[in-house]
Amino acid sequence: MAEKVTIEPAVWRTIWAVMVGGIAVLLDTTIVAVALHSLAADLKVSVATIQWVSTGYLLALAVAMPVTGWAQRAIGAKRLWLIALTLFLVGSILSSLAWNAESLIAFRALQGVGGGVMMPLMGTIVVQTAGGKNIGRIMSIVGLPVVLAPILGPLLGGLILQNLDWPWLFWVNVPVCIAGLVLAALFLPKDNGLTKTHFDLVGFLLLAPGLVAVLYGLSNAGKEGAFTRFDVDGPLIGGLILVAAFTMWALRHKGRALLDLQLLKYRPLSSAATVQFFAGLSLFGAMLLVPLYFQELRGTTALNAGLILAAQGAGALATRSFIGRLTDKVGPRWLVVAGFALVLIGTVPFAFANTSTSWVLLIATLFVRGIGLGTVTVPLRTVGVRGLPRADVPDASIISLVSQQIGGSFGGAILAIILTGTTAAAITAGSQSALVGSFQQAFWWTSGFTALGVALAFLLPSTIPVAPTGIEQKGEHA
Structure with a gap:
């Protein structure tokens, strides 16, 4: 008889504390994404200007994420979580009081700093509290906000814009953040045994601007001219040079770098980071296309x-009851292969879709795609941290998240280039069939990225070792 898997009460309390705070960050991202056109109209600025409400937030995330591991070792996970959630709360209140586009962009960047710390810290706190036990099941629970945000965010954003003024897009975060702060203060484990830790200023000055430049360049790639533009190529090349310089710096300064890249010697983490990049490319980059298809071709609000x-969210949610247990039992490789294959099955029909394709078929296809997304995300979040010493979990989480973030931005940029170019030609020609063809072409590219994800998933280990080999283990700092 199989041994019954149980999660200790202290771990459950930690899970719920970080989930409540985390849902505020993830909901905010999806709520604002559907509101950019309304914000541009209300604040009397161009869509290109108001886009910085999202871009500024993304760039602030890129600055904050790399310092999270150091900050956790320096001040403790609980204190850092409370500080980051407070920053997000203050940024939300200030955003709701913004008097023009420029002030809103600045306050959203403050939100991004808080959110950039919370995103990697969320999984780290729970994994460390659980002591490495039942990680697959725990990650499937902690990942619920990631699943719920794409469902609830657009609905909540649409309802707010339909019935209230735009400041309520940010006021809605306030009660959630307050509840998250109370739960975190009560239930997160106390910070014990902190050790004075060195801050790698050189590494920060290389990595943070490098990531910002790469993401900024990719965010401009959807404009006319794409990769021939200086505001795309300049930041992208400069950013890649800085990231490469950080890599060399980190490898030369073992144990003292901002991120411990020696961890990439641990095969489960290095393979997971590689697949995370392509997961961002194929899974999350494609999220640009589906809502545009329904709004521009099918005329939905x-x-x-x-x-x-x-x-799609319901499909991902349906996997939560079993995918964590399966990850703990059978390992990540075949689950991720199967998940990417389901995403592919849920994407290819859109490459054939036109203005009269059955709604039932498309909704069923989205449900299948959601099952695939849910099947991929939990094993990928689990494989990179399982088996690592407690002190290495923060850096491993950051490496995986940064890889996924860049992959998602790159995928979004490529698909935006494809869609913008073909759509402009279709509109100029005044041809509805050409417009349909432009979307079909973009979905074929997405299907190709996803098929590549199926192949790369075979890089993942079929099982995960109990302890890593071939890397230097740091002492406990948090």
Whole structure:
């Protein structure tokens, strides 16, 4: 008889404390994404200007993420979580009080700093509290906000814009953040045994601007001219040079670098980071296309598009009851292979879709795609940290998240280039069939990225060792 898997009460309390705070960050991202056109109109600025509400937030995330591991070792996980959630709360209140586009962009960047710390810290706190036990099941629970945000965010954003003024897009975060702060203060484990730790200023000055430049360049790639533009190529090349310089610096300064890249010698982490990049490329980059298809080709409102997209979220949610246990039992490789294959099955029909394709078929396809997303994300989040010493979990989480973030931005940029170019030609020609063809072409590219993900998933280990080999283990700092 199989041994019953149980999660200790202290771990459950930690899970719920970080989930409540985490849902505020993830909901905010999806709520604002559907509101950019309304914000541009209300604040009387161009869409290109208001896009910085999202871009500034993304760049602030890139600055904050790399310092999270050091900050956790320096001040403790609980204190850092409370500080980051407080920053996000203050940024939300200030955003709701913004008097123009420039002030809103600045306050969203403050939110991004808090969110950039919370995203890697969320999984780290729970993994360290659990002591490495039942990680697959725990990650499937902690990942619930990632699943719920794409369902609830567009719906909540649409309802707010339909019935209230835009400041409520940010006021809605306030009660959630306050509840998260109370739960975190009560239930997160106390910070014990802190050790004075060195801050790698040189590494920060290389990595943070490097990531910002790469993401900024990719965010401009959807404009006319794409990779021939200086505001794309300049930041992208400069950013890659800085990231390469940080890599050399980190490898030369073992144990003292901002991120311990020696951890990439641990095969489960290095393979997971590689697949995370392509997961961001194929899974999350494609999220640009689906709502645009429904709004531009099928004429649905943003709210109705959000309702349709709930089918994808429901599919991902359906996997939560079993995918964590399966990850703990059978390992990540075959689950991720199967997940990417389901995403591919849920994407290819859109490459054939036109203005009269059955709604039932498309909604069923989105549900299957959601099952695939849920099947991929939990094993990938688990494989990179399972088996690592407690002190290495923060850096491992950051490496995986940064890889996924860059992959998602790169995928979004490539798909935006494809869609923008073909759509402009279709509009100029005044041809509806050409417009349909432009979306079909973009979905074929997405299908190709996903097929590549199926192949790369074979890089993942079939089982995960209990302890890593071939890397230097740091002492406990948090």
